[in-house]
Amino acid sequence: xxxxxxxxxxxxxxxxxxxxxxxxxxxxxxxxxxxxxxxxxxxxxxxxxxxxxxxxxxxxxxxxxxxxxxxxxxxxxxxxxxxxxxxxxxxxxxxxxxxxxxxxxxxxxxxxxxxxxxxxxxxxxxxxxxxxxxxxxxxxxxxxxxxxxxxxxxxxxxxxxxxxxxxxxxxxxxxxxxxxxxxxxxxxxxxxxxxxxxxxxxxxxxxxxxxxxxxxxxxxxxxxxxxxxxxxxxxxxxxxxxxxxxxxxxxxxxx
Amino acid sequence: xxxxxxxxxxxxxxxxxxxxxxxxxxxxxxxxxxxxxxxxxxxxxxxxxxxxxxxxxxxxxxxxxxxxxxxxxxxxxxxxxxxxxxxxxxxxxxxxxxxxxxxxxxxxxxxxxxxxxxxxxxxxxxxxxxxxxxxxxxxxxxxxxxxxxxxxxxxxxxxxxxxxxxxxxxxxxxxxxxxxxxxxxxxxxxxxxxxxxxxxxxxxxxxxxxxxxxxxxxxxxxx
Numbered sequence: 258x259x260x261x262x263x264x265x266x267x268x269x270x271x272x273x274x275x276x277x278x279x280x281x282x283x284x285x286x287x288x289x290x291x292x293x294x295x296x297x298x299x300x301x302x303x304x305x306x307x308x309x310x311x312x313x314x315x316x317x318x319x320x321x322x323x324x325x326x327x328x329x330x331x332x333x334x335x336x337x338x339x340x341x342x343x344x345x346x347x348x349x350x351x352x353x354x355x356x357x358x359x360x361x362x363x364x365x366x367x368x369x370x371x372x373x374x375x376x377x378x379x380x381x382x383x384x385x386x387x388x389x390x391x392x393x394x395x396x397x398x399x400x401x402x403x404x405x406x407x408x409x410x411x412x413x414x415x416x417x418x419x420x421x422x423x424x425x426x427x428x429x430x431x432x433x434x435x436x437x438x439x440x441x442x443x444x445x446x447x448x449x450x451x452x453x454x455x456x457x458x459x460x461x462x463x464x465x466x467x468x469x470x471x472x473x474x475x476x477x478x479x480x481x482x483x484x485x486x487x488x489x490x491x492x493x494x495x496x497x498x499x500x501x502x503x504x505x506x507x508x509x510x511x512x
Numbered sequence: 513x514x515x516x517x518x519x520x521x522x523x524x525x526x527x528x529x530x531x532x533x534x535x536x537x538x539x540x541x542x543x544x545x546x547x548x549x550x551x552x553x554x555x556x557x558x559x560x561x562x563x564x565x566x567x568x569x570x571x572x573x574x575x576x577x578x579x580x581x582x583x584x585x586x587x588x589x590x591x592x593x594x595x596x597x598x599x600x601x602x603x604x605x606x607x608x609x610x611x612x613x614x615x616x617x618x619x620x621x622x623x624x625x626x627x628x629x630x631x632x633x634x635x636x637x638x639x640x641x642x643x644x645x646x647x648x649x650x651x652x653x654x655x656x657x658x659x660x661x662x663x664x665x666x667x668x669x670x671x672x673x674x675x676x677x678x679x680x681x682x683x684x685x686x687x688x689x690x691x692x693x694x695x696x697x698x699x700x701x702x703x704x705x706x707x708x709x710x711x712x713x714x715x716x717x718x719x720x721x722x723x724x725x726x727x728x729x730x731x732x733x734x735x
Contacts, residue, residue, distance in 0.1 A: 313600060314599075314600070315596055334602075335602040335604070336602070338600055338601060338602040339602040341600070343600060347596060348593065349593060349594055349596060349597025349600070350592075350593075350594065350597070351525070351529060352592050353532050353533050354525075354528070354532075358528075362521065362525050363597070363601065365517070365518075365521040366518065366521055366598075366602070366603050367601060367602060368602070408597075
């Protein structure tokens with residue numbers, strides 16, 4: 258995709274967010290071009306989820322600017338929300354509704370055209386046809402994650418934020434995540450993924466970055482990059498006090 | 513999607529979920545019926561003129577049962593993580609507020625529609641005046657309107673079950689007083705004309721609370 262001269266999908270300048278006097282995001286800058294994909298790795302508490310919440314508008318920054326598709330966050334929340342789909346460890350699903358009811362509800366809120374058809378397409382694509390009438394609370398975590406992905410893609414968002422999408426999944430489901438995300442047709446969309454899983458990050462994203470001390474301290478294109486390269490960079494940039502907890506691994510567990 | 517469709521979508525989702533689980537309604541109904549029963553025993557023992565205390569007893573019942581339902585309104589969304597899903601949707605916050613309020617009004621009205629005939633039997637007093645239903649509707653609109661706002665505020669606090677009534681009752685005093693006065697006038701005289709300024713007061717407070725709550729709701733749910 259030729260993005261030269263195009264407005265970036267995500268443009269962040271000087272972003273700062275503190276909790277209880279502790280700066281979690283500290284003067285962070287980020288530019289993600291339209292159609293680009295970035296994986297962000299970092300230790301627990303590095304601010305990955307906070308960054309996703311700030312980008313999506315769920316949290317308000319203490320300082321800095323966020324522009325989503327050229328629209329300033331905070332000035333036109335509805336336009337920003339329309340552009341973004343989120344997959345998180347929180348599925349945002351109603352436990353006492355069925356998958357189809359959840360999709361129809363969110364579809365109406367998002368004003369999705371030809372909603373019935375769109376819901377049917379996503380139900381078939383994500384293998385949810387057998388669960389049409391099953392309440393979400395009866396579904397496995399993996400099935401709920403598939404439904405959560407369908408929900409995020411329902412309004413055909415230009416940007417997809419994936420906040421540790423492998424969280425809570427068993428190893429088999431984690432291995433299937435790249436195929437599952439392939440169903441999401443993320444090509445052409447702008448994708449930002451936060452994860453502990455280096456393998457997932459290297460497979461899914463064009464670029465990978467390390468979030469440490471509230472900033473993106475290292476960023477590299479993923480072609481030709483190995484997990485060992487990322488781990489080495491991670492160990493280099495991680496504060497000494499955190500190194501005893503180790504670096505992210507291929508399995509997503511801290512080594 | 514237009515504003516009114518958003519309100520209807522949110523309200524029907526809440527009502528559909530509640531009809532499936534009956535978690536909120538069953539709690540409200542059982543509590544309300546127990547309160548009415550206890551009042552009935554207390555009045556039988558002590559009060560000869562039941563007509564003078566029933567208006568207050570009814571509105572104590574409605575408001576406390578209402579608090580039970582209002583507490584669940586956002587607590588269930590928060591507990592299952594769906595509140596953020598609502599906040600991420602491109603929906604005007606006031607539409608979200610009005611949808612939740614509409615559902616809460618429905619739940620309170622269902623409770624009141626059941627409590628009134630039961631109270632008629634227990635207190636041996638005809639409480640099935642059409643004007644009484646209008647008072648119940650107006651009082652419920654105002655109480656649920658401000659209660660939905662405070663419910664959204666209270667879910668972010670630790671002692672949310674206690675915080676909601678602490679916040680809600682002082683603010684809703686004008687509504688409760690107006691509703692009790694109107695109920696009393698209807699039961700005493702059976703005529704709405706005796707109610708004086710209480711009708712305009714109740715309607716005005718409903719309008720003010722709904723408008724102000726709709727405008728400031730987005731700040732209540734902000735993280």
